[in-house]
Amino acid sequence: MRTRKLGKQGLEVSTMGLGCMGMTQSYPPFPEKNDMIKLIHQAVDLGVTFFDTAEAYGPYKNEELLGEALKPHRDKVIIATKFGFDLQGQRTGKSGKAISLDSRPETIRRAVDGILKRLKTDHIDLLYQHRVDPDVPIEEVAGTVKELIKEGKVLYWGISEPGVETVRRAHEVCPLSAIQSEYSMWYRNPEIELLPVLEELGIGFVPFSPLGKGFLTGNINKDTKFESTDFRNVIPRFNAENMDVNLVLADIVKEVAAKKGTTPAQVALSWILHQKPWIVPIPGTKKLERLKENIGATDVKFTKEELYELNQAISNIHIIGERYPEDQEKLTGI
Numbered sequence: 149m150r151t152r153k154l155g156k157q158g159l160e161v162s163t164m165g166l167g168c169m170g171m172t173q174s175y176p177p178f179p180e181k182n183d184m185i186k187l188i189h190q191a192v193d194l195g196v197t198f199f200d201t202a203e204a205y206g207p208y209k210n211e212e213l214l215g216e217a218l219k220p221h222r223d224k225v226i227i228a229t230k231f232g233f234d235l236q237g238q239r240t241g242k243s244g245k246a247i248s249l250d251s252r253p254e255t256i257r258r259a260v261d262g263i264l265k266r267l268k269t270d271h272i273d274l275l276y277q278h279r280v281d282p283d284v285p286i287e288e289v290a291g292t293v294k295e296l297i298k299e300g301k302v303l304y305w306g307i308s309e310p311g312v313e314t315v316r317r318a319h320e321v322c323p324l325s326a327i328q329s330e331y332s333m334w335y336r337n338p339e340i341e342l343l344p345v346l347e348e349l350g351i352g353f354v355p356f357s358p359l360g361k362g363f364l365t366g367n368i369n370k371d372t373k374f375e376s377t378d379f380r381n382v383i384p385r386f387n388a389e390n391m392d393v394n395l396v397l398a399d400i401v402k403e404v405a406a407k408k409g410t411t412p413a414q415v416a417l418s419w420i421l422h423q424k425p426w427i428v429p430i431p432g433t434k435k436l437e438r439l440k441e442n443i444g445a446t447d448v449k450f451t452k453e454e455l456y457e458l459n460q461a462i463s464n465i466h467i468i469g470e471r472y473p474e475d476q477e478k479l480t481g482i
């Protein structure tokens with residue numbers, strides 16, 4: 149597989165990454181650990197060098213899985229992980245309310261020590277702040293990561309779901325290699341402010357949920373019943389009423405795929421890759437066939453005219469419903 153550069157600090161990864169969250173959380177059922185280890189090895193064999201996890205996934209289980217699976221391939225792969233949730237419990241923020249974030253310097257350091265153990269490594273390739281902590285100035289976070297880079301524990305860093313002012317301030321203290329935020333045909337908000345700022349500063353972009361959490365693959369409709377603990381049950385844009393309207397988008401993606409002789413998932417991923425050469429999506433799957441299909445999107449090319457037509461068609465669609473429940477939406481764009 150070809151590679152893409154993320155940022156100007158030297159980070160280079162396979163054009164398609166693999167999001168591993170769904171292997172242990174959010175989208176049950178969760179397969180046996182050994183099956184996921186096998187899948188991760190198959191991803192390496194297929195040329196994937198970019199794996200996404202977080203200490204919050206599980207918590208800890210996902211990193212443990214990756215640590216075990218990728219140990220034999222450690223020097224060939226880039227593992228991205230994230231700190232920033234209060235996993236030890238009960239921190240009270242300035243607001244006086246219990247909040248679920250914690251990016252205090254001592255917590256970042258403790259997180260990094262735990263991550264190194266779970267990933268069975270002596271360095272973290274790419275470390276993101278999972279969500280911006282309103283109680284800790286971003287300069288303090290960036291300064292802490294800068295020290296960790298000097299110590300050799302971290303190679304590159306990034307932030308997930310920041311606002312653009314935070315990006316500028318953080319980058320000033322310690323240059324960012326990548327921002328990871330949601331981006332897909334059904335969530336295009338980053339195009340308004342974030343992508344222009346990343347282009348200006350030379351920072352890479354890693355879109356999460358690039359398949360719209362499965363919505364864009366054509367496999368989900370208003371009659372789809374997720375397991376009771378599936379995160380999509382609480383996402384407003386997945387509720388039956390909103391889905392009725394939103395499915396127009398999935399239908400367009402299906403039509404374009406049929407015309408092009410490819411699959412809807414490949415259209416969704418290839419559309420992202422065509423936006424900028426410094427964007428690397430991280431679709432998540434637990435299935436080998438889908439992994440191959442998603443990697444195959446790197447060979448799906450659109451002409452300028454095809455892309456224009458596709459953009460015209462999707463620009464006219466108004467997606468209904470938030471992408472997160474209210475309490476979680478509040479943690480983004482800070």
Ligand SMILES: NC(=O)c1ccc[n+]([C@@H]2O[C@H](COP(=O)([O-])OP(=O)(O)OC[C@H]3O[C@@H](n4cnc5c(N)ncnc54)[C@H](OP(=O)(O)O)[C@@H]3O)[C@@H](O)[C@H]2O)c1
Binds near residue numbers: 175
């Ligand atoms: N920074 C953050 O806050 C944040 C938030 C969410 C996610 N992420 C990261 O981004 C990664 C990807 O996001 P995501 O998993 O939420 O959403 P996604 O990649 O948009 O979609 C994953 C869903 O699509 C299904 N799928 C995957 N490939 C498919 C295909 N070719 N055909 C049909 N269905 C397919 C998967 O099911 P199967 O598994 O059954 O194939 C799963 O239900 C995560 O794994 C995680 O690492 C980060």
